[in-house]
Amino acid sequence: MMIAVGEKLPTEGLKTMGADGPEAVDMASKLAGKKVVIFSVPGAFTPTCSAKHLPGFVDKIDEIKAKGVDEVMCLAVNDAFVMGAWGKDQNVGDNVTMLADGSAAYTKALGLSLDLEAAGLGTRGQRFAIIADDGVVTHLAIEEPGAFEVSSAEAIIKAL
Template sequence: MTIAVGDKLPEATLVEMTADGPTPRTTAEIFGGRKVALFSVPGAFTPTCSAKHLPGFIEKADAFKAKGVDEIACMAVNDAFVMGAWGKSQNADGKVSMLADGNGDFAKALGLEMDGTGFGMGMRGKRFSMVVEDGVVTSLNIEGPGEFHVSSAEYMLDQL
């Protein structure tokens, strides 16, 4: 079942690359008592994700902060090393946290997994965005296959 507005996020551990190496972060740590803009991409370094999705959130990071967002987080079913390298290549440091859902456990728990085996990508997470306040989903935007609109930074800013 897919998560919905008003639902509490399931417990999970994501991993972020830091100066000290891969660092686990629980959903309670990330979302508890905070307002977080989370967006998910099918894969780091992929065309739409690198050209439009992540750059939009980096460019508009200050606008999100001005609307009370404590953290902007990008998630993908990739490992922490890939997410860290992608964030570095996009100059995301200090603007967007790059969270690895290496085995896709969180995407699956959200009901937002995607079967990319036909494209040689294995199981991934769908492209989506959500605003989470103190662990509860307050807005949720799920893209259709091959689409990029409702999960964009611009669209999310209009919802805040």
Template sequence: MTIQAGETIPAQKLTQATAEGPRELATEALFGGKTVVLFGVPGAFTPTCSAKHMPSYLTNIDALKAKGVDTVACMAVNDPFVMQAWAKDQGVEDRVVMLADGSAALTKALGLELDLTARGLGVRCQRFALVAKDGKVTHVAVEAPGAFEVSGGEAILAAL
């Protein structure tokens, strides 16, 4: 079942792409004591993710921070090297924390997996965004298949 507002982010480990290389990051450290926007994409370098989803957060990062968001993070079921390359391609710099959920452990714990094995892509993350305050979810927006309406930077800004 998909995580709902009022629930706590599950304890999992992700891999953060950093300039020094991959670094393990626990969800407790990412979400603890902060307001975090986490958005998930089906894959780095995919058309909607690159043309719309990531740019929507980069455009709205200052407005999100002005509304009290401490961290904006992007997660995909990719490896940290792909996430780092995508961040470079998108001009992310240090504005968005890039997170690899290589085995889809957090994705599955959130109930947000998308099985694309029939299309040769394996298990991926649904396109979504959530807001959490000190690890407790306050808002969840999951896109319908093929849609980009509720999980972009503008939509999350409006929900804050």
């Protein structure tokens, strides 16, 4: 079942790249009492994700934060090593938290996984963006297959 506006986000199963390697992410703390944006890409280092989606949020971070957002997070079904390397490649610095969902458990809990087995990519996440207040979804924008419109930084700024 897909997550919906008004529902609480899951808090388990994500990692990020720390100074000493992969670290579990305490999503409960990241979400508690905060307004966050989580956007999902089908894969790190892929064309649209690297040329438009992640760079858009990095470029527009000041506008997003000016709308009261405490943290912006990028989610992908990749491991923490890949997400860390992609974050460095894209110069995200502290602007965007790179969330690794290596086994797709978090994405599946959201009901937003994507079967790309036939393309040799296995299970991935759909391209989407969520705005959440205190862990509760207030806005959910899911892209149609192959599209990049409703989950862009510009679209999220309008939704905020």
